[in-house]
Amino acid sequence: MATQYDADVIIIGSGALGSNAAFELARKGKSVIILESGERIPRWKILENFRTSSRKSNYNDPYPNAPWAPTSFDENYITNTGDFEFLPGMLRLVGGTTWHWAAATWRYTPNDMKLKSTYGVGRDWPIDYDELEPYYQRAEYALGVAGSDTDDQNGQGGDPWPPRSEPYPVPPEAPSYYYQRLKERIGAEGYHFIHEPNARTNQPWDGRPACSGNNNCMPVCPIGAMYSGDVHASHAEAAGARLLTDATAYKLEKGDGGKIAAVHCRSSNGDDTRLTAKYFIVAANGLETPKLLLISDVANSSDQVGRNLMDHTGMGLQFLADEPLWPGRGQIQEGGIFDWRDGDFRRQHAAIKHALTNKVPNEAVTRRLLDDLIVGPTLDERIRHDAARWVDISTTFEMLPHQSNTIRPSSTYKDALGIPTMTVNYSVDNYVKRAGEVAKKDFANFVRIMNGEVVEDDTGWQNRDHIMGTVIMGDTAENSVVDGDCRTWDHANLFLSTTGVIPASGVINPTLTGVALSIRVADTIAKEV
Amino acid sequence: MFPDTASSKTTLLSPARRLSRRQLLGGLLGLSAASLMPWATWAWASETHQVSEKEVANFLALSERLTGRESLDAKIAGRAYRVLMEAGEDFPARQRQLAQAMEQAGLTDMRKFKAFAAAQDQTVVDTAMAIISAWYLGYTGTPQGHSATDDTRFVTYTGALMFEPTIDATVIPTYSRGRTNYWHTPPDTLATD
Numbered sequence: 001m002a003t004q005y006d007a008d009v010i011i012i013g014s015g016a017l018g019s020n021a022a023f024e025l026a027r028k029g030k031s032v033i034i035l036e037s038g039e040r041i042p043r044w045k046i047l048e049n050f051r052t053s054s055r056k057s058n059y060n061d062p063y064p065n066a067p068w069a070p071t072s073f074d075e076n077y078i079t080n081t082g083d084f085e086f087l088p089g090m091l092r093l094v095g096g097t098t099w100h101w102a103a104a105t106w107r108y109t110p111n112d113m114k115l116k117s118t119y120g121v122g123r124d125w126p127i128d129y130d131e132l133e134p135y136y137q138r139a140e141y142a143l144g145v146a147g148s149d150t151d152d153q154n155g156q157g158g159d160p161w162p163p164r165s166e167p168y169p170v171p172p173e174a175p176s177y178y179y180q181r182l183k184e185r186i187g188a189e190g191y192h193f194i195h196e197p198n199a200r201t202n203q204p205w206d207g208r209p210a211c212s213g214n215n216n217c218m219p220v221c222p223i224g225a226m227y228s229g230d231v232h233a234s235h236a237e238a239a240g241a242r243l244l245t246d247a248t249a250y251k252l253e254k255g256d257g258g259k260i261a262a263v264h265c266r267s268s269n270g271d272d273t274r275l276t277a278k279y280f281i282v283a284a285n286g287l288e289t290p291k292l293l294l295i296s297d298v299a300n301s302s303d304q305v306g307r308n309l310m311d312h313t314g315m316g317l318q319f320l321a322d323e324p325l326w327p328g329r330g331q332i333q334e335g336g337i338f339d340w341r342d343g344d345f346r347r348q349h350a351a352i353k354h355a356l357t358n359k360v361p362n363e364a365v366t367r368r369l370l371d372d373l374i375v376g377p378t379l380d381e382r383i384r385h386d387a388a389r390w391v392d393i394s395t396t397f398e399m400l401p402h403q404s405n406t407i408r409p410s411s412t413y414k415d416a417l418g419i420p421t422m423t424v425n426y427s428v429d430n431y432v433k434r435a436g437e438v439a440k441k442d443f444a445n446f447v448r449i450m451n452g453e454v455v456e457d458d459t460g461w462q463n464r465d466h467i468m469g470t471v472i473m474g475d476t477a478e479n480s481v482v483d484g485d486c487r488t489w490d491h492a493n494l495f496l497s498t499t500g501v502i503p504a505s506g507v508i509n510p511t512l513t514g515v516a517l518s519i520r521v522a523d524t525i526a527k528e529v
Numbered sequence: 530m531f532p533d534t535a536s537s538k539t540t541l542l543s544p545a546r547r548l549s550r551r552q553l554l555g556g557l558l559g560l561s562a563a564s565l566m567p568w569a570t571w572a573w574a575s576e577t578h579q580v581s582e583k584e585v586a587n588f589l590a591l592s593e594r595l596t597g598r599e600s601l602d603a604k605i606a607g608r609a610y611r612v613l614m615e616a617g618e619d620f621p622a623r624q625r626q627l628a629q630a631m632e633q634a635g636l637t638d639m640r641k642f643k644a645f646a647a648a649q650d651q652t653v654v655d656t657a658m659a660i661i662s663a664w665y666l667g668y669t670g671t672p673q674g675h676s677a678t679d680d681t682r683f684v685t686y687t688g689a690l691m692f693e694p695t696i697d698a699t700v701i702p703t704y705s706r707g708r709t710n711y712w713h714t715p716p717d718t719l720a721t722d
Contacts, residue, residue, distance in 0.1 A: 051686045075678075326719070360695075362691045375661050378639075380597075
């Protein structure tokens with residue numbers, strides 16, 4: 001008698017990556033189960049949680065933080081042992097962390113994916129840009145990405161780059177006055193401002209409304225103009241996938257022939273369930289995915305699971321310009337300065353991205369004035385004056401993979417389900433520190449050009465929540481966890497859909513690449529199952 | 530000169546007794562008609578469930594002077610007063626200390642606050658700033674960016690005074706000025722900003 005399975009494919013995680021894979025498989029007629037550790041929460045509740053929150057700058061706060069499905073800010077979720085306090089803001093609910101991601105959807109460039117062979121540092125991807133390009137296109141249509149078809153995204157003022165087979169699905173939104181003025185003045189000294197492709201649609205797309213400038217992409221878009229993974233979780237369900245919430249996967253069970261036979265999951269009341277499938281996709285983000293593999297002792301013959309952890313560790317600059325620019329009108333990100341995205345300098349130091357932040361700055365402005373005991377009518381006058389002139393630049397750096405930057409299951413702490421939490425060891429290397437010095441020179445230039453008054457130009461290293469490298473992709477089973485198809489070398493029916501597979505980080509937000517890879521995973525599996 | 534009405538003594542008394550004691554003190558001291566804020570020397574509730582409308586009204590009056598506003602929202606005042614008490618049980622006593630100091634210094638124009646602050650104990654300054662911060666920021670305490678918990682308490686969102694000076698130019702985040710791409714042009718006030 002033929003083996004009976006609970007599903008053709010079980011996907012662990014209902015975030016943007018897992019849900020896009022689920023939708024692609026379900027619409028091809030495959031039976032799909034999605035396991036989600038958290039719950040489904042309607043947008044209006046998250047919005048009200050935000051509006052009544054006393055810590056609005058804490059992007060995890062409006063989201064559920066259950067003992068059995070904690071956010072990453074829960075105590076003991078991550079214990080750090082390195083010299084950097086690595087703590088990204090990760091969520092646990094249907095749709096995952098793209099509920100608060102600001103939706104920057106860049107593509108890698110051909111050089112980004114061949115870093116080792118082009119510049120002699122880091123690693124190459126085992127696939128090249130041309131292989132990924134059609135999947136970028138599909139991912140951009142899935143997410144309704146607005147982008148410029150004319151920008152050289154390498155930031156050199158050249159022809160449109162990277163190559164595209166089709167235009168962006170949505171045209172770019174209008175630049176804000178703030179962005180235009182900074183571009184006029186800073187750009188006049190040769191810096192290249194590039195529009196940020198983004199999944200905050202500015203015209204109706206897939207049931208989503210056009211962005212109306214509510215200026216709250218993080219921590220929650222109140223109107224759903226900004227894409228979040230719950231869109232495709234729902235699409236997957238409509239196409240026949242079954243989504244199980246309150247179902248935390250805690251073990252992958254090995255079966256015959258090097259295959260994964262089952263996943264074990266646990267509910268909040270302690271009930272355990274064993275589910276079988278022909279194929280499994282772990283799409284539980286770049287931290288939980290390696291943790292699950294390590295706990296299960298799977299896919300790790302290379303000893304690379306949980307190593308090579310990369311964030312786009314960053315820095316910030318805030319200053320007051322000499323003219324009213326009025327940040328806070330429109331979306332919270334629009335683009336930035338990309339001169340250090342690619343070039344021979346990458347032999348010496350990391351690529352650099354300076355992104356303009358366009359958030360309503362009143363809280364930061366007011367806190368600063370209150371700290372200086374400015375009150376009464378003067379306070380009101382200064383809030384308007386300073387809020388109009390506030391410039392905030394968020395800078396990120398390319399990372400290289402290092403064996404010593406690790407995520408491991410904690411040997412000390414467990415969550416309410418008895419599953420170990422995590423220990424992270426993360427340090428910033430000299431490749432990044434050298435780029436940090438370059439970035440500080442840029443900061444000084446930006447302040448000088450805008451005749452600015454510095455608020456903060458020495459923030460130290462900051463989290464950027466772009467988790468890569470932890471289940472690294474490579475060209476041999478000895479040096480990597482997955483191959484170029486995101487299939488684990490050790491288990492032919494186990495795929496990983498996470499930005500954790502990314503072996504060369506570039507300097508751009510990795511989620512679109514993760515979605516593209518996930519759609520490609522679904523195509524691969526659909527041919528086999 | 531004034532009886533110490535701090536919590537340790539008062540909480541031992543019955544609610545009725547506390548009330549009469551407060552009324553008594555209020556009645557006596559309210560006679561000093563020349564005072565800017567006579568209630569500064571009254572007895573105050575020491576726990577949030579004891580808070581009376583009168584005390585909130587007094588807090589509102591002090592808040593209006595501290596913020597230079599003439600008509601702050603009474604409901605927000607009630608919430609701010611209670612969370613400031615939750616944050617520090619000595620808040621009523623500290624507030625009284627602040628009000629007395631303001632009265633003695635004749636501080637009515639908040640443009641002169643820095644000079645006033647320079648001559649005061651740090652606790653007086655801290656109390657003033659705690660009240661002003663609650664009104665402007667809409668919360669009390671210090672947010673921790675990467676923690677599930679901190680000592681903040683919610684007061685108001687759309688009522689936070691920090692949004693008033695810019696309300697014609699930007700938005701209170703999550704709300705909209707109503708039109709895609711409106712942000713392409715600057716506010717009409719640009720020339721005078």
